[in-house]
Amino acid sequence: MKKITALLMMAVMLVSLFAGCGKSAQKNNEKPENTSEKTTEVAKNTESAKVEKIKIWVPTSGKYDDIDAVMEKVNEITRAKIGVEVEFCPLQFGQWFGQYSLLLSGTEDVDIMANYGGYLNAYSQGACLDLTDLLNEYGQDIIATEGEYLKGGMIDGRQYAIPIYAAYAWNMGLIYRQDVVDELGLTDQVANVKTLEDWEPILAAVKEAKPDMTPYVMNTGATASNFQYGTWDDLGNNYGVLLDGGKTSEVVNLFESDEYARLCKIMYDWNQKGYSSKDIQTQTDGFGTLTQNDAAFSTLGQTDFNTKFYQTTSIGKPIGIVMLGDAVGRTYNNVTYTVMSNTKHPEACMKFLNLWFSDIELGNLIKYGIEGTHYVVNGDGMAEYLEGQDANSCTYHLGASVSNTVAIRWVTENPDYVKLLNDANSSARRSVALGFAFNTDSVTNEITQLDNVRAKYQTGLETGVMDPDQYLPEFNKALKDAGIDKVIAEKQAQLDAYLGK
Amino acid sequence: MKKKNLGIRLKKYWPFYIMALPGLIYFFINCYIPMSGLILAFEKYSVSGGIFGSKKIGLQNFKFLFSNADAWIMTRNTLLYNLTFIVLGLVISITTAFLLHELKSNLSRKVYQTVILFPSLLSVIIVSYLVNAILAGDTGFINNHILIPLGLEPISFYSEKKWWPFILTFVHFWQMTGTSCILYLANISAIDTSLYEAASIDGAGRLQSFFKITIPCIIPTIVTLTILAVGKIFNSDFGLFYQVPMNSGAIIDVTQTIDTYVYRGLLNTSNLGMTAAAGFYQSVVGFCLVFFTNMLVKKISKENAMF
Numbered sequence: 001m002k003k004i005t006a007l008l009m010m011a012v013m014l015v016s017l018f019a020g021c022g023k024s025a026q027k028n029n030e031k032p033e034n035t036s037e038k039t040t041e042v043a044k045n046t047e048s049a050k051v052e053k054i055k056i057w058v059p060t061s062g063k064y065d066d067i068d069a070v071m072e073k074v075n076e077i078t079r080a081k082i083g084v085e086v087e088f089c090p091l092q093f094g095q096w097f098g099q100y101s102l103l104l105s106g107t108e109d110v111d112i113m114a115n116y117g118g119y120l121n122a123y124s125q126g127a128c129l130d131l132t133d134l135l136n137e138y139g140q141d142i143i144a145t146e147g148e149y150l151k152g153g154m155i156d157g158r159q160y161a162i163p164i165y166a167a168y169a170w171n172m173g174l175i176y177r178q179d180v181v182d183e184l185g186l187t188d189q190v191a192n193v194k195t196l197e198d199w200e201p202i203l204a205a206v207k208e209a210k211p212d213m214t215p216y217v218m219n220t221g222a223t224a225s226n227f228q229y230g231t232w233d234d235l236g237n238n239y240g241v242l243l244d245g246g247k248t249s250e251v252v253n254l255f256e257s258d259e260y261a262r263l264c265k266i267m268y269d270w271n272q273k274g275y276s277s278k279d280i281q282t283q284t285d286g287f288g289t290l291t292q293n294d295a296a297f298s299t300l301g302q303t304d305f306n307t308k309f310y311q312t313t314s315i316g317k318p319i320g321i322v323m324l325g326d327a328v329g330r331t332y333n334n335v336t337y338t339v340m341s342n343t344k345h346p347e348a349c350m351k352f353l354n355l356w357f358s359d360i361e362l363g364n365l366i367k368y369g370i371e372g373t374h375y376v377v378n379g380d381g382m383a384e385y386l387e388g389q390d391a392n393s394c395t396y397h398l399g400a401s402v403s404n405t406v407a408i409r410w411v412t413e414n415p416d417y418v419k420l421l422n423d424a425n426s427s428a429r430r431s432v433a434l435g436f437a438f439n440t441d442s443v444t445n446e447i448t449q450l451d452n453v454r455a456k457y458q459t460g461l462e463t464g465v466m467d468p469d470q471y472l473p474e475f476n477k478a479l480k481d482a483g484i485d486k487v488i489a490e491k492q493a494q495l496d497a498y499l500g501k
Numbered sequence: 502m503k504k505k506n507l508g509i510r511l512k513k514y515w516p517f518y519i520m521a522l523p524g525l526i527y528f529f530i531n532c533y534i535p536m537s538g539l540i541l542a543f544e545k546y547s548v549s550g551g552i553f554g555s556k557k558i559g560l561q562n563f564k565f566l567f568s569n570a571d572a573w574i575m576t577r578n579t580l581l582y583n584l585t586f587i588v589l590g591l592v593i594s595i596t597t598a599f600l601l602h603e604l605k606s607n608l609s610r611k612v613y614q615t616v617i618l619f620p621s622l623l624s625v626i627i628v629s630y631l632v633n634a635i636l637a638g639d640t641g642f643i644n645n646h647i648l649i650p651l652g653l654e655p656i657s658f659y660s661e662k663k664w665w666p667f668i669l670t671f672v673h674f675w676q677m678t679g680t681s682c683i684l685y686l687a688n689i690s691a692i693d694t695s696l697y698e699a700a701s702i703d704g705a706g707r708l709q710s711f712f713k714i715t716i717p718c719i720i721p722t723i724v725t726l727t728i729l730a731v732g733k734i735f736n737s738d739f740g741l742f743y744q745v746p747m748n749s750g751a752i753i754d755v756t757q758t759i760d761t762y763v764y765r766g767l768l769n770t771s772n773l774g775m776t777a778a779a780g781f782y783q784s785v786v787g788f789c790l791v792f793f794t795n796m797l798v799k800k801i802s803k804e805n806a807m808f
Contacts, residue, residue, distance in 0.1 A: 282637075451765060452571060455750055
């Protein structure tokens with residue numbers, strides 16, 4: 001018996017030894033392969049002494065069948081200008097959110113990573129390289145374009161992410177079907193709408209006149225909360241917000257505020273009156289899809305100077321907006337690019353990002369493909385599909401870009417986009433917390449629990465399915481039990497430190 | 502004595518051991534090597550540190566599983582649903598298998614079996630939309646075509662808790678009975694038919710031969726499958742509990758299980774350490790339960806125990 005145990009022990013030990021060996025052997029094998037590859041590369045490219053290869057992962061809703069041909073052209077430019085070869089790895093948006101965590105885990109071959117929906121998760125996993133010095137050395141064009149908005153990628157004064165240059169200033173607003181409003185003769189009435197209360201008679205009129213059209217739906221379906229893009233500055237995660245859109249730096253509990261209760265009451269009222277569906281909290285399609293099929297009239301969402309134009313062209317129906325308050329530059333930064341902390345080519349990554357920001361030719365190539373093959377430039381200087389081709393038949397149209405404002409615009413875009421964007425960004429009021437990033441390390445447990453509490457109440461309350469008189473106090477009690485006060489105190493302390501108080 | 506046996510066995514049956522080798526190697530690579538990743542449950546993972554080099558933080562990752570008000574609710578749900586599935590599952594799948602076996606026509610048996618099996622081939626996403634088509638408040642079949650024509654109040658299923666234990670149980674069996682009865686069906690088919698002939702000569706009816714012949718013959722299978730199911734009692738079918746209720750918040754008290762709690766909590770934070778901790782906890786509890794169930798079976802009837 002003893003011998004058997006001994007044998008077993010030995011087997012176990014051998015096993016662990018092998019397991020260890022396997023890993024390290026693999027790693028050791030990888031390196032020489034890479035270097036040998038590189039030496040042959042170098043031998044091939046006689047014009048440049050050393051070419052670094054980097055891989056960048058981006059999500060897209062476009063096409064990338066012809067990506068090899070496009071990348072060849074891209075690399076001609078990057079090799080000559082910065083001595084870098086880049087490989088784009090696009091994924092469809094639906095797939096992207098499933099793969100994102102895996103790509104972040106550091107076990108995949110990733111150099112530059114696109115982050116949609118903030119980069120704080122990436123940061124807290126230690127996946128973001130500190131770019132401060134690299135940016136100063138190689139990123140002059142990025143600094144010139146973004147200016148103060150680079151703060152959206154900073155934590156504790158260090159640059160960890162490069163935000164895309166998009167509309168920073170926005171507010172919560174109503175997005176609705178302009179043609180329906182015009183048809184029902186409500187145009188003047190809509191022009192005078194200032195608050196959600198003013199919107200009710202419009203909904204009533206639409207319900208009366210268009211029985212097949214739901215007057216109010218959620219913007220993206222149940223995947224995001226109804227008040228995702230609120231009038232407050234959410235400071236990253238809604239547990240503790242700046243209520244007045246960031247005029248003062250007092251972090252308060254959103255869910256206990258009068259504003260939140262008011263919004264929930266309105267939604268409950270709308271739901272009771274049948275302006276929204278009884279099943280609104282399990283809605284699966286977004287406003288865009290629904291209204292394309294004339295099944296929805298209006299929604300709440302993020303609105304900025306370009307929303308009306310953008311929604312009209314992407315949905316293909318006339319869209320109007322009512323912004324509920326002035327546009328404010330927020331802490332919130334949705335799309336950023338980060339460099340993985342385990343990359344072997346940090347300089348190459350920054351050089352490439354900088355070139356992508358500033359080079360017209362490179363920007364066009366990555367966005368639209370090869371001129372003459374995938375797109376043509378029309379008389380107005382805007383890009384469009386070749387004759388006889390459309391979004392489905394064109395073999396390359398990635399669309400993704402780090403806000404390359406110098407690239408040509410697509411034919412459906414606002415021709416004055418760049419000018420309007422610059423105006424909007426430079427003139428808008430900015431939240432005092434612009435550039436603040438909440439470090440959640442010390443309150444991870446609380447946030448995990450708070451997220452679960454939110455899963456139970458938030459959608460129901462914000463869509464008006466749950467009666468706020470009954471459930472809002474219950475929600476707040478559950479949040480308290482889960483430790484929201486601790487998170488808010490921590491956030492306030494970090495914000496004060498950030499503001500140098 | 503035992504050692505000698507092993508030596509003799511090796512000498513005598515070595516071709517069989519070689520035949521088993523590929524399976525063992527597969528098992529080793531797929532199930533044992535990845536176990537080293539369990540160390541993640543005790544770390545604060547960081548990309549630069551990697552799986553083995555990250556900061557060790559002891560049991561902190563486990564805290565979030567227990568330090569919350571819902572810990573009791575999700576544990577209760579997980580256990581009760583699984584117990585229901587195990588007990589009812591036994592009855593339903595053995596009955597179905599027996600009834601299928603009793604069909605004399607080969608054709609009708611094949612047809613029935615395919616019909617019963619079909620739902621398990623559907624992705625849970627499709628199932629959730631089928632359920633939605635039946636239950637939805639504005640457009641659903643039950644509300645629009647049954648309750649309203651009868652002059653009854655429509656029910657908003659996705660916000661009323663009381664229906665969901667029944668809906669989920671029904672969906673589970675509608676989907677899973679086909680696969681679970683296959684094993685029993687194979688077992689029942691393998692029973693020596695002369696036993697039934699002898700019984701019928703002695704005047705036994707269908708029911709009598711079911712309880713006196715069929716059940717005793719398949720008891721080892723029942724025990725094995727039940728022990729395996731008990732081992733998974735802390736895990737739940739994520740699709741069933743998350744997708745089928747369409748992630749509706751109002752009914753979370755009766756649909757939250759440990760798996761959905763972990764998913765909801767980590768959806769936004771993607772914290773690898775906590776996820777690993779949850780999986781680790783479920784496995785350890787599952788292992789203990791298998792062990793104790795087997796011990797219990799051993800006490801009652803030794804020949805039916807698994808190990």
